[in-house]
Amino acid sequence: MSSWLVKSESSVYSIDRLKRDGITAWDGVRNYQARNNLKAMKRGDQVLFYHSSNEPLGIVGLATVVREAYPDELQFDRKSDYYDPKATQDKPTWFSPDLKFAGKFSAPLELARLRADRRLAGMALLQKGSRLSVQPVSDKHLNYILEMAGPLEK
DNA sequence: GCCAACGTTGGC
DNA sequence: GCCAACGTTGGC
Numbered sequence: 001m002s003s004w005l006v007k008s009e010s011s012v013y014s015i016d017r018l019k020r021d022g023i024t025a026w027d028g029v030r031n032y033q034a035r036n037n038l039k040a041m042k043r044g045d046q047v048l049f050y051h052s053s054n055e056p057l058g059i060v061g062l063a064t065v066v067r068e069a070y071p072d073e074l075q076f077d078r079k080s081d082y083y084d085p086k087a088t089q090d091k092p093t094w095f096s097p098d099l100k101f102a103g104k105f106s107a108p109l110e111l112a113r114l115r116a117d118r119r120l121a122g123m124a125l126l127q128k129g130s131r132l133s134v135q136p137v138s139d140k141h142l143n144y145i146l147e148m149a150g151p152l153e154k
Numbered sequence: 155g156c157c158a159a160c161g162t163t164g165g166c
Numbered sequence: 167g168c169c170a171a172c173g174t175t176g177g178c
Contacts, residue, residue, distance in 0.1 A: 155178105156177105156178090157176100157177100157178095158175100158176095158177095159174105159175085159176090159177105160173105160174085160175080160176105161172105161173085161174080161175095162171100162172085162173080162174100163170100163171085163172085163173100164169105164170100164171095165168105165169100165170095165171105166167105166168085166169095166170105
């Protein structure tokens, strides 16, 4: 089993929104490396939820994969910002898994704190200039982060 | 296939 | 709001 981290601007899609929705399609990702990571997600994988661009920057909760990646409908929707004229129903380019809310951290694990923690050295999130919005996370890092987060709010 | 120009991400 | 880092596009 693998673990992952997804980034989202809280003003676009927040952990509270996921909590309300329960399950959501993780669609609209338009970067090949991120897409490949989405396609590699398996049912039951754990996914850290990170808020980018809005304070506080940090990991704010946890989700699980409940449906493995299937074609992202938005690529076929001419009215969508995520429309891709090169994609066809036969040969979709973009895929999205369904993620389910698993819990919110009682307080965000802020980026500055994560950066300062030597036990998280090497984490993709902390790599200089990393913009990848869907990243793999090692078991060691996942377990440590969940330990730091403490009990999850459901 | 190279690479300059351009657009986007996202921390600061 | 700035700008570094990085991905994508398109001319050649």
